[in-house]
Amino acid sequence: MSDGISGPCQIIESFELIGSKWRLIILNDLHGGEKRFNELKRSTDASSRTLSRILKELEESGLVNKEVIEDSPIATYYSLTEKGESLCPVFEEIEAWADEWL
Amino acid sequence: MSDGISGPCQIIESFELIGSKWRLIILNDLHGGEKRFNELKRSTDASSRTLSRILKELEESGLVNKEVIEDSPIATYYSLTEKGESLCPVFEEIEAWADEWL
DNA sequence: CAGAATCCTGGTGGATACTG
DNA sequence: CAGTATCCACCAGGATTCTG
Numbered sequence: 001m002s003d004g005i006s007g008p009c010q011i012i013e014s015f016e017l018i019g020s021k022w023r024l025i026i027l028n029d030l031h032g033g034e035k036r037f038n039e040l041k042r043s044t045d046a047s048s049r050t051l052s053r054i055l056k057e058l059e060e061s062g063l064v065n066k067e068v069i070e071d072s073p074i075a076t077y078y079s080l081t082e083k084g085e086s087l088c089p090v091f092e093e094i095e096a097w098a099d100e101w102l
Numbered sequence: 103m104s105d106g107i108s109g110p111c112q113i114i115e116s117f118e119l120i121g122s123k124w125r126l127i128i129l130n131d132l133h134g135g136e137k138r139f140n141e142l143k144r145s146t147d148a149s150s151r152t153l154s155r156i157l158k159e160l161e162e163s164g165l166v167n168k169e170v171i172e173d174s175p176i177a178t179y180y181s182l183t184e185k186g187e188s189l190c191p192v193f194e195e196i197e198a199w200a201d202e203w204l
Numbered sequence: 205c206a207g208a209a210t211c212c213t214g215g216t217g218g219a220t221a222c223t224g
Numbered sequence: 225c226a227g228t229a230t231c232c233a234c235c236a237g238g239a240t241t242c243t244g
Contacts, residue, residue, distance in 0.1 A: 010200040011193055012126055019121040022217085024114055037226050047218055052227055073225045074224085083203050091113055093195040098112040101185050124237085139206050149238055154207055175205045176244080 017061045018087065022046060022054045027063065027084060028091065034067075034079035063087070119163045120189065124148060124156045129165065129186060130193065136169075136181035165189070 018027060025044050029035065035043070041051050055078060058064035063084035069075040120129060127146050131137065137145070143153050157180060160166035165186035171177040 010204060011130060011196050012123060013204060014196050014200045015121060015123065015126050019117060019123075019126070020216090021114060021117065021121075024117050024121070028113060041226095047220095048227065049219085049229085050217055053217090068226095074227090076226060086203065087199060090192070090195045090199055093192045094113050094116050097189060097192055098116045101188065102112060102115060122236090143206095149240095150207065151209090151239085152237055155237085170206090173205095176207095178206060 017063065018090075020054075022050060023058060026051075026054055026058065027080070027087065030064065030078060030080045030084070031088070031091075034077045036078070037076055040078065058084075119165065120192075122156075124152060125160060128153075128156055128160065129182070129189065132166065132180060132182045132186070133190070133193075136179045138180070139178050142180065160186075 018024065022044075025046070026040065029040060029043055037048075037051070037055075040046070040055075041048060044051065046054070055064060055066070059066055062081055065079050065081045065084075067077045067079070069077070120126065124146075127148070128142065131142060131145055139150075139153070139157075142148070142157075143150060146153065148156070157166060157168070161168055164183055167181050167183045167186075169179045169181070171179070
């Protein structure tokens with residue numbers, strides 16, 4: 001496709017939502033199903049500071065859903081929204097590319 | 103690393119190659135065909151410092167090809183390698199996602 | 205024209221400690 | 225458990241200047 005790309009900005013905009021190391025790691029991690037804060041912390045090896053910031057960003061972008069259960073020890077569950085789930089094809093395409101070229 | 107999806111690391115690895123604002127902008131710009139340094143500088147509005155750094159990175163990743171023509175005023179042409187071109191489906195998938203969700 | 209060198213700033217992210 | 229607060233280091237990246 002020689003040009004005709006009307007929206008390079010859209011791609012850039014998209015990458016500003018998902019295209020950072022941490023956002024990717026976390027989104028990917030949540031593809032396995034909902035997880036709690038410390039669970040994510042362990043599996044992603046992010047600092048709590050970073051993790052909470054990224055989760056907040058992803059939440060504000062509408063990619064991640066947060067569910068709080070106010071029990072004795074509080075519990076929060078993070079999961080992908082529909083918008084977040086719909087990134088699957090993108091990830092798959094990247095994986096396909098990686099399989100061929102990495 | 104995490105379970106379920108086969109290669110989360112690959113995705114992250116891929117994003118370390120292409121997933122930054124400038125890498126994206128430049129890769130996208132080069133989809134229109136080869137360009138010279140200052141041409142890219144103008145169309146992407148990157149500083150020469152940034153542009154040369156990113157181009158070098160992309161070259162080392164094998165995504166971009168550099169061709170130097172040693173004439174009176176030197177001329178360099180940057181273009182996508184096959185590996186770089188093969189990212190098209192990824193970009194298209196992202197655009198599709200952006201069209202639906204942004 | 206194509207860059208490299210220098211300087212400087214803001215943001216990202218780690219480590220640690222603390223709170224509800 | 226699920227964060228927030230503080231401090232601190234590193235590096236991306238802009239502006240500018242200089243060179244082959």
